[in-house]
């Protein structure tokens with residue numbers, strides 16, 4: 001064979017090889033897309049998380065070896081984008097109109113009359129849909145591939161947030177071409193609402209509270225803020241969802257809006273509840289139905305959207321100003337009540353952050369009695385100009401947490417004075433509060449601030465930290481008041497003061513014994529838990545677990561440079577700086593020395609890791625009811641020891657529900673979602 005021939009045949013071999021690679025990649029992607037659809041949209045996964053991870057890993061590896069084969073619709077591209085400096089502005093092909101909205105039934109009647117008049121007295125059908133409380137976006141697909149995702153912006157043009165949208169798993173990156181009426185649907189625009197589940201929102205806020213960070217007011221704000229993040233990797237960490245309510249294509253034109261929605265569903269887009277209504281009664285019935293049930297939905301809705309179902313009739317009606325004549329949003333009132341603001345107190349968290357709290361005359365609102373509500377910070381109070389002695393308006397709407405939204409001017413006392421934010425911490429150490437530049441919060445940074453110490457000790461003893469039963473908030477407050485507890489290290493000296501404790505009012509010998517036993521038991525807690533319990537700012541449970549795996553001991557963490565800390569996955573600049581600041585404190589180092597002497601775990605426990613294989617890794621358990629032979633706590637510990645996770649509520653992500661006697665609504669929910677339900681015996685066999 002001549003050289004030329006040899007080269008030519010090698011070239012052919014390469015082409016052949018490339019083709020095989022491309023085929024395998026496309027097969028893998030199709031497989032992963034199918035499982036994404038089953039998991040995120042249909043809630044009916046066919047394979048375990050571990051099997052899915054293996055597929056995904058295979059795809060990542062193959063793409064890594066063949067970077068030229070990476071396509072924008074590959075499932076790996078959901079998390080891969082680079083941070084942007086700013087978002088590109090894009091014109092909408094069809095303007096994103098804003099709907100007229102109303103809180104009044106009369107206006108719904110008027111709307112219906114106007115529509116009927118506009119259609120020459122022909123009463124049309126309406127589609128009624130839930131109005132998700134999220135952020136409107138537009139998705140453009142070219143040749144079945146997601147090519148552009150934009151915010152609504154001003155309706156004429158929005159921001160290109162394609163990279164961020166790709167991280168939302170329920171948004172298909174590619175769809176199958178569908179043939180309808182002889183045409184193939186390949187190029188189209190979809191619109192929908194990006195939103196977050198109440199449960200996911202609460203989890204994020206809980207973590208932020210633990211870290212002394214500012215809380216998000218509601219899922220909508222959090223969603224909007226997330227979509228504007230410039231680093232898609234950060235966006236990917238937030239569990240966003242989509243529901244779609246609009247389809248437009250030049251390729252295929254259907255007659256009804258509701259047909260479009262059904263088509264979207266067929267293509268794999270999540271869609272919401274929809275009912276066709278013929279009469280005003282039907283419409284009002286739908287509105288009332290969901291007003292009664294909206295609290296029990298896993299996401300927030302703020303009303304109902306009515307649209308004329310026929311697209312031809314929609315065109316006929318056209319628009320007025322910048323709103324379509326064929327649609328209206330009926331919005332639900334936020335639940336509101338008025339009550340007296342008795343006083344504003346300050347609450348000091350374990351990181352020293354000072355939060356003003358409205359102490360209210362108890363008032364019943366949407367299912368619960370409210371006597372306190374956060375006022376967030378000094379700016380919030382100043383903006384609303386609320387003052388102690390005012391009759392204030394308390395609201396529970398799109399916000400999970402009740403909030404004070406204003407005051408009733410007519411009821412303000414004549415001698416009322418504007419509220420002045422205190423300059424000193426309520427700890428009475430004559431410590432001036434300070435407000436770091438650019439932050440909304442005031443802080444008490446006195447090392448001896450008893451309020452901070454109390455919350456620090458409560459955190460230390462809490463269930464997910466050292467888990468010392470019997471050392472709750474009330475006891476901690478009492479013992480710090482008496483000067484018995486001054487630091488977390490004092491907890492392990494309590495056995496020297498057993499008689500003193502037993503002599504405290506209403507505390508018998510038995511309770512003291514139990515407490516001391518729980519304290520003794522806590523010495524066996526893992527290194528990760530000890531790290532979390534120390535209460536280092538920004539080191540939540542997750543970060544503590546990661547640190548405990550990457551470093552052999554507390555000393556190696558204390559000695560690590562900022563760069564070394566930041567080289568650990570998920571440890572950012574802010575956390576690294578906070579860790580460094582923590583170990584620079586003489587007081588903290590002394591506390592750690594005392595805890596070491598007490599016998600706490602400050603080293604990676606290698607024995608434990610080797611004995612138990614992580615057979616439950618990637619599995620999420622939910623426990624419910626009473627198990628015959630073990631407590632739920634014991635079961636949780638076993639699950640975690642084998643690498644599994646325990647969650648408080650059942651969702652699509654749950655792998656198993658471990659159920660005992662008297663199991664309640666969680667079991668129902670698991671059945672509804674088709675989650676596997678096991679009993680204690682099954683569980684024991686699993687971990688034997």
Ligand SMILES: [Zn+2]
Pocket residue numbers: 348425426427428429431444445446449450451452
């Ligand atoms: Zn203080």
